[in-house]
Amino acid sequence: MAENKEFYLVIKGEKIIVSEEVYRAYKSSDRAERKRKQRMWRCRIKREKGINNQWKRCQGNCEECQFKQQKMSDVSLDALKEEGFDGVDESLDVEANFIAREERKEMYQKLKQAISSLKPVQREIIKMIYVEGKSQKEVAKELGIAESTLSERVKLIISKLQEKIL
Numbered sequence: 265m266a267e268n269k270e271f272y273l274v275i276k277g278e279k280i281i282v283s284e285e286v287y288r289a290y291k292s293s294d295r296a297e298r299k300r301k302q303r304m305w306r307c308r309i310k311r312e313k314g315i316n317n318q319w320k321r322c323q324g325n326c327e328e329c330q331f332k333q334q335k336m337s338d339v340s341l342d343a344l345k346e347e348g349f350d351g352v353d354e355s356l357d358v359e360a361n362f363i364a365r366e367e368r369k370e371m372y373q374k375l376k377q378a379i380s381s382l383k384p385v386q387r388e389i390i391k392m393i394y395v396e397g398k399s400q401k402e403v404a405k406e407l408g409i410a411e412s413t414l415s416e417r418v419k420l421i422i423s424k425l426q427e428k429i430l
Contacts, residue, residue, distance in 0.1 A: 371429070378428035386421050393418065 271287035272279045282290075379387060392403045404414040 374429045375425070378425045381428065382421065382424065386417070386424075389414070389417060390421060 269284070271282050271284050273282050273287060273290055274280075379390060382390070389403060389407075392398045392406070393400065398406075400414050400418065401411055404411040407414065
């Protein structure tokens with residue numbers, strides 16, 4: 265005798281009878297979403313040697329994870345000092361940040377003045393290469409000059425800008 269099971273899904277608090285296929289498809293997507301959320305919270309660990317600055321999700325049991333236990337363990341100030349941490353957050357050095365920001369502003373002003381002192385053709389070349397991101401080959405073709413000529417002009421323009429800024 266074939267077993268006649270009924271499958272239900274609860275949607276907005278109401279039980280709805282569905283086929284077995286719909287039930288399994290719904291539950292599998294629901295399960296996949298739960299698993300994705302679980303994986304999202306797993307700790308990230310550095311990959312093996314040879315791959316710089318890449319991380320991967322831990323695949324182990326989070327309750328037994330050595331990384332989680334390390335993260336939750338007591339922190340020793342002596343151990344931190346041995347690792348080179350002196351307790352000073354350099355990003356909080358307001359004065360240094362202010363000075364650096366002011367120096368950047370001053371440098372931008374000098375650069376603006378230096379660019380405005382260039383000939384219009386030279387400004388256009390700088391704009392095409394450094395603002396629009398075109399290659400020297402594209403710019404040379406657009407201006408109808410040899411690429412080597414453009415390269416020499418760019419070197420000349422850069423040296424003029426450096427003289428005026430520095």
